[in-house]
Amino acid sequence: MASLLEVDGISASYGRMGLALDRVSLTVEAGSIVAILGANGAGKTTLIRAISGLLRLHGGAVASGRTLLDGQDVTRFSPDRIVRLGVAQAPEGRMVFKTLSVEDNLAVGAASLPRARRGERMDAIYHLFPRLAERRGQAAGLMSGGEQQMLAVGRALAAAPRLMLIDELSLGLAPLIVKAIYERLGEVVATFGTAILVVEQSARIALRYCDRAYVLEGGRVALSGTAGELSSDERMRDLYLGAAAGH
Amino acid sequence: MLGQVLFSGLALGSIYGLVALGFVVILKATDVFNFAQGMFVVCGAYLAVTALSLLGLPFPLAILFIILGAALMGMGVHAALIRPLSGRPILSIIMVTIALSIVMRAGIEILYGPAGRTLSTPLPSGGFLFAGLRISQLHLTAAAVSWLCMLAFGLFFRFTSVGLLMRAAADSHEAATIAGVKVDAMNRLAWAIGFTLAAIGGLFLGQLQIVSTELETIGLLALPAVVIGGMQSIPGAILGGLLVGVIEQLASTYISPKSADVMIYALLLVILLVRPWGLLGQKAINRV
Ligand SMILES: Nc1ncnc2c1ncn2[C@@H]1O[C@H](COP(=O)(O)OP(=O)(O)OP(=O)(O)O)[C@@H](O)[C@H]1O
Ligand SMILES: [Mg+2]
Numbered sequence: 001m002a003s004l005l006e007v008d009g010i011s012a013s014y015g016r017m018g019l020a021l022d023r024v025s026l027t028v029e030a031g032s033i034v035a036i037l038g039a040n041g042a043g044k045t046t047l048i049r050a051i052s053g054l055l056r057l058h059g060g061a062v063a064s065g066r067t068l069l070d071g072q073d074v075t076r077f078s079p080d081r082i083v084r085l086g087v088a089q090a091p092e093g094r095m096v097f098k099t100l101s102v103e104d105n106l107a108v109g110a111a112s113l114p115r116a117r118r119g120e121r122m123d124a125i126y127h128l129f130p131r132l133a134e135r136r137g138q139a140a141g142l143m144s145g146g147e148q149q150m151l152a153v154g155r156a157l158a159a160a161p162r163l164m165l166i167d168e169l170s171l172g173l174a175p176l177i178v179k180a181i182y183e184r185l186g187e188v189v190a191t192f193g194t195a196i197l198v199v200e201q202s203a204r205i206a207l208r209y210c211d212r213a214y215v216l217e218g219g220r221v222a223l224s225g226t227a228g229e230l231s232s233d234e235r236m237r238d239l240y241l242g243a244a245a246g247h
Numbered sequence: 248m249l250g251q252v253l254f255s256g257l258a259l260g261s262i263y264g265l266v267a268l269g270f271v272v273i274l275k276a277t278d279v280f281n282f283a284q285g286m287f288v289v290c291g292a293y294l295a296v297t298a299l300s301l302l303g304l305p306f307p308l309a310i311l312f313i314i315l316g317a318a319l320m321g322m323g324v325h326a327a328l329i330r331p332l333s334g335r336p337i338l339s340i341i342m343v344t345i346a347l348s349i350v351m352r353a354g355i356e357i358l359y360g361p362a363g364r365t366l367s368t369p370l371p372s373g374g375f376l377f378a379g380l381r382i383s384q385l386h387l388t389a390a391a392v393s394w395l396c397m398l399a400f401g402l403f404f405r406f407t408s409v410g411l412l413m414r415a416a417a418d419s420h421e422a423a424t425i426a427g428v429k430v431d432a433m434n435r436l437a438w439a440i441g442f443t444l445a446a447i448g449g450l451f452l453g454q455l456q457i458v459s460t461e462l463e464t465i466g467l468l469a470l471p472a473v474v475i476g477g478m479q480s481i482p483g484a485i486l487g488g489l490l491v492g493v494i495e496q497l498a499s500t501y502i503s504p505k506s507a508d509v510m511i512y513a514l515l516l517v518i519l520l521v522r523p524w525g526l527l528g529q530k531a532i533n534r535v
Binding site: 052054079083084091095097100115 | 408412414415418421424425426427428429
C-alpha cells in the first residue's frame with residue numbers, strides 16, 4: 001500500500017539561484033510524527049512549500065521529482081487543492097489572520113469541511129487548546145506568540161487534515177508550551193490518526209517526540225532514521241545534539 | 248431650509264457612501280487605490296441607459312442586466328489588469344487604474360456619443376410634504392436602496408462563510424492561501440462587488456442628474472469619503488459618504504455651488520493632519 005506522503009527526489013529552486021532542494025526523498029506513514037531537522041538555510045521551509053504547492057507564491061518552482069499523496073501525484077496542484085486533499089499547514093512565522101478573531105481564524109481552517117462537520121471540529125480544537133476557547137472573541141494579532149502558535153496549529157487542525165505540516169513549532173516558545181503543544185499533537189495522532197511532518201530547530205525536542213527524523217544539509221538529506229537510531233548516531237551527536245546529548 | 252438641505256445631503260451622501268463602500272471592498276481585498284471607481288459609476292449609468300432606453304428591457308430585467316453587467320466588468324478588470332500586476336509597485340497599479348478610467352471615458356464617448364442622455368425609469372419621481380419638508384421620492388428611493396445594499400453587504404461580509412473567506416484573504420493573501428482559501432476567486436469577487444456597488448450608485452445619480460461621463464467627478468467623491476471615514480473601514484466609508492453629501496449640499500446652498508469641493512477637500516486636509524487614519528479607521532494592529 002502507498003504511504004500517506006511520499007516525496008520522491010524533489011529538486012527545487014528560487015529563480016536563477018542554485019538548488020534550494022537537491023533530490024530530497026522522504027516518507028511519512030499515516031499516524032506517525034516525522035521531524036525535519038537542519039541548520040538555517042538548509043531548505044526545511046522550502047521542502048514544506050514544495051509539498052504544499054506554495055513555492056510559486058515565493059518565486060520558486062519544483063525542478064524535478066514528485067510528491068505523492070496516497071499514491072496520487074500532487075506535485076503541481078494548487079495550494080487550495082492540496083489543502084482539500086487533506087494536507088494542512090501551520091507555517092513559519094505563524095501567519096494567523098491578525099485582524100480576525102480566534103474563532104474566525106479557526107472557522108477559515110474549517111471552511112474546507114462539509115458544513116455539518118465544522119462545529120464539532122471546532123469544539124474538538126477548543127477542547128485540545130482551552131486557551132483558544134478563552135480567547136475566542138479576541139483579535140488574533142493581539143495574542144502572545146505562544147497563543148498564536150496554538151492558533152496556527154489549531155487552524156490547520158480545523159481542516160481535519162490527514163497530514164499536518166508544521167514549520168518551526170518550537171521557535172521562540174517557552175519549553176513548557178512546546179511540551180504542551182507536542183502532548184496535544186500526540187493526542188491528535190492517537191485520536192484522529194493524523195500524521196505530522198514537523199520542522200524543528202531543536203534536535204533534542206524532535207527526537208523526544210517524533211518517530212522518525214530527516215536531517216537536511218544544503219538542500220540534501222544528510223541523515224535519516226528512527227528517533228532511536230539517530231539518538232545513537234555519532235554524526236548526529238556531534239553536529240546536532242551537542243556534548244551533553246543522549247539520555 | 249436647513250432641514251431640506253440636510254435631507255438632500257443625506258440622500259446623496261447615502262449614494263456616495265455606497266460607491267465609497269465599493270471602493271473600500273476593492274482596497275481591502277487587493278490593496279488597489281482605484282481611481283477608476285468614478286468611471287465605474289458612469290458605467291452603471293450607461294448600463295442603465297442601454298438596458299432601459301436602447302434595449303427596452305422591463306425594469307426588473309434591466310436591474311438584473313445592470314448588476315450582472317457590472318459584476319462581469321469588475322471581474323474582467325481584475326482578470327485583465329489587476330491580477331497580472333499583483334506584486335508590482337503600488338504606483339504602477341494606481342497608474343493602471345488612472346489609465347483605465349481614461350480609456351473607459353473615451354470608450355463610452357465613442358460608443359454613446361459625447362452628449363448627455365436623460366435616464367427615465369419607472370421609479371417614483373414625484374414628491375410629498377413631510378414635517379414641512381419637500382421629500383423627493385427619487386432621493387428617498389435612492390437613499391433607501393443604498394442603505395439596503397450596504398446592509399446586505401455588511402451581513403454578507405460579517406456572517407456568511409464566503410464573507411469570512413473574503414475577510415481572511417483581505418487580512419493576508421499568503422496566510423489565506425496557506426489555509427486553503429482560493430484567494431484569486433475572493434479578489435475577483437471583491438472587484439465584482441466593488442464595481443456593482445458603484446454601478447447601482449450610477450443608476451441613481453444618472454437619474455437625479457443627466458447621464459454623461461461628467462458623472463465621474465461625482466463618483467470620485469468616494470475618494471475623499473473614504474479618506475475621511477478611514478481607509479480600510481467599511482462603516483468609515485459610509486460615514487464619509489454621508490459627510491461628503493451633507494457638506495456638499497450645505498456649502499452649495501449657503502455659500503456657492505463651486506465652494507462645495509473646497510469645503511470637502513478642506514475637511515479631507517484637516518483629517519489627514521489630525522487623524523490620518525480617518526474617523527473610523529484603526530491604527531494598524533501590530534504585535535509580534
Ligand atoms: N523566497 C525566496 N527567494 C529566494 N531564495 C529563497 C527564498 N526562500 C528561501 N530562499 C533560499 O533557499 C534556501 C533554503 O531556505 P529555507 O527557507 O528553505 O531554509 P530553512 O531550512 O527553512 O531555514 P531556517 O531554519 O532559517 O528557517 C536558502 O538559501 C534561502 O536563502
Ligand atoms: Mg525555515
